[in-house]
Amino acid sequence: MPDILSLLQCLLPQINATTMRRMNQIILAMLAMSGRVTMLGISRWAGVGGSYRTMLRFFHTVIPWATLFWLFFRKHLFRANEIYLLAGDEVVISKSGKQTYGLDRFFSSLISKPISGLSFFTLSLVSVEQRHSFPIRIEQVIKSDVEKSSLSLTPEINKKEKGKRGRPKGSKNKNKTEVILTSELLRIKKMINELVKLIANFIPLTYLVLDGHFGNNNALQMARLVNLHIISKLRHDSALYIPYQNPDPNRRSRRKYAQKLDYCNIPDAYLCKSSIEEDIKTDIYQTTLLHKEFAQALNIVILVKTNLKTNACSHVILFSSDLKLSYEKIIDYYKLRFQIEFNFRDAKQFWGLEDFMNLSQTAVTNAANLAFFMVNLSHHLLADFRQHNPGSGIIDLGAFIVAFDMSMKF
Numbered sequence: 001m002p003d004i005l006s007l008l009q010c011l012l013p014q015i016n017a018t019t020m021r022r023m024n025q026i027i028l029a030m031l032a033m034s035g036r037v038t039m040l041g042i043s044r045w046a047g048v049g050g051s052y053r054t055m056l057r058f059f060h061t062v063i064p065w066a067t068l069f070w071l072f073f074r075k076h077l078f079r080a081n082e083i084y085l086l087a088g089d090e091v092v093i094s095k096s097g098k099q100t101y102g103l104d105r106f107f108s109s110l111i112s113k114p115i116s117g118l119s120f121f122t123l124s125l126v127s128v129e130q131r132h133s134f135p136i137r138i139e140q141v142i143k144s145d146v147e148k149s150s151l152s153l154t155p156e157i158n159k160k161e162k163g164k165r166g167r168p169k170g171s172k173n174k175n176k177t178e179v180i181l182t183s184e185l186l187r188i189k190k191m192i193n194e195l196v197k198l199i200a201n202f203i204p205l206t207y208l209v210l211d212g213h214f215g216n217n218n219a220l221q222m223a224r225l226v227n228l229h230i231i232s233k234l235r236h237d238s239a240l241y242i243p244y245q246n247p248d249p250n251r252r253s254r255r256k257y258a259q260k261l262d263y264c265n266i267p268d269a270y271l272c273k274s275s276i277e278e279d280i281k282t283d284i285y286q287t288t289l290l291h292k293e294f295a296q297a298l299n300i301v302i303l304v305k306t307n308l309k310t311n312a313c314s315h316v317i318l319f320s321s322d323l324k325l326s327y328e329k330i331i332d333y334y335k336l337r338f339q340i341e342f343n344f345r346d347a348k349q350f351w352g353l354e355d356f357m358n359l360s361q362t363a364v365t366n367a368a369n370l371a372f373f374m375v376n377l378s379h380h381l382l383a384d385f386r387q388h389n390p391g392s393g394i395i396d397l398g399a400f401i402v403a404f405d406m407s408m409k410f
Helices: 004-011 017-030 039-045 050-059 067-079 145-160 183-199 215-227 327-336 339-349 361-385 394-407
Strands: 084-094 104-108 111-126 131-141 207-209 227-235 240-243 257-260 273-277 280-291 298-307 313-320
Touching: 004 017, 004 067, 004 361, 017 039, 017 050, 017 361, 017 394, 039 227, 050 361, 067 131, 067 183, 067 361, 084 104, 084 183, 084 327, 084 339, 111 183, 111 339, 111 361, 131 183, 131 339, 131 361, 145 361, 183 215, 207 327, 215 227, 227 327, 298 327, 313 327, 339 361, 361 394
Parallel strands: 084 207, 207 227
Antiparallel strands: 084 111, 104 111, 111 131, 227 313, 240 257, 240 280, 273 280, 280 298, 298 313
């Protein structure tokens, strides 16, 4: 039987003993319970002292979750001499009703359409050696009135600008490094700054890995403002240009862009690796290219897959602001970003991220953060449990706890 209370001792400077005892009861109940993870369900599995009123008191207590995540990670999950990446992504959960704090319409990638629910942006530390993601900071996305109005006005703006081509008369060159960050990027920048301040150089962070939604100049400049290099993905039809090389070095040229890159005829000089597996040919290209919307040159990696039977071809464009990063690391680091999706799956499937029925701001914050805290805690418990039970999962761990509890009663 895992001793949860001893694992939580590292949190004691930030929460009082009463909150820790309640948290211990809730964690034990969540590990053993079946069914929906709600306050009522937890109270029924919490045993003596775990009444519904106790659950209400816990979920309505203001808890410094950001600090708790870091203290638990540093004590039980951190491994020295490992490389950690900072990855970020947004998770959307469906909620009904009208009174839940932060309830709005958000786009769900699982359903591929906007739904009524809640949205949380998560920053995770991803271990390159362990190939695992550890949620470290969670913040609820609250749409401001400015964001809502801008979204509603977008079709009208596009309709007005439709048909207008070329550069407006009298416009001047702009410094592309001086961008106006959106509310979303300002929120992420604030989260990263607070995280860096909290860890105080305990872990050297170099790369911020984001999905294709952030494959733009604004996101790149935001990453550079927090002293990180971005790794992300560009649109498949992005207009990339080869840097202009002046044939006469004695003559000064203001020209910056040479010919546009043709994805069907990428120069062989950029080819780094080619392989064939099950009639699928994979070519990997890497070079430094320019994009007219970006302020700086980009380290571009293009993966081209060709079906040798049908000659069908497709490609993916990855990029980084670090021009010295190798193509192997760009591909590997971007693939590791998907580990955060497994955190979302576990939080929804096992720890109540999709189930909670809390309404107030504090209760919603506690429910979401508790679900992600359980992701980290269960990973630590499973690491010990798998030493004697290889291949076990969260369900096996819960069954063991229930069996142990039943044996103690009888």
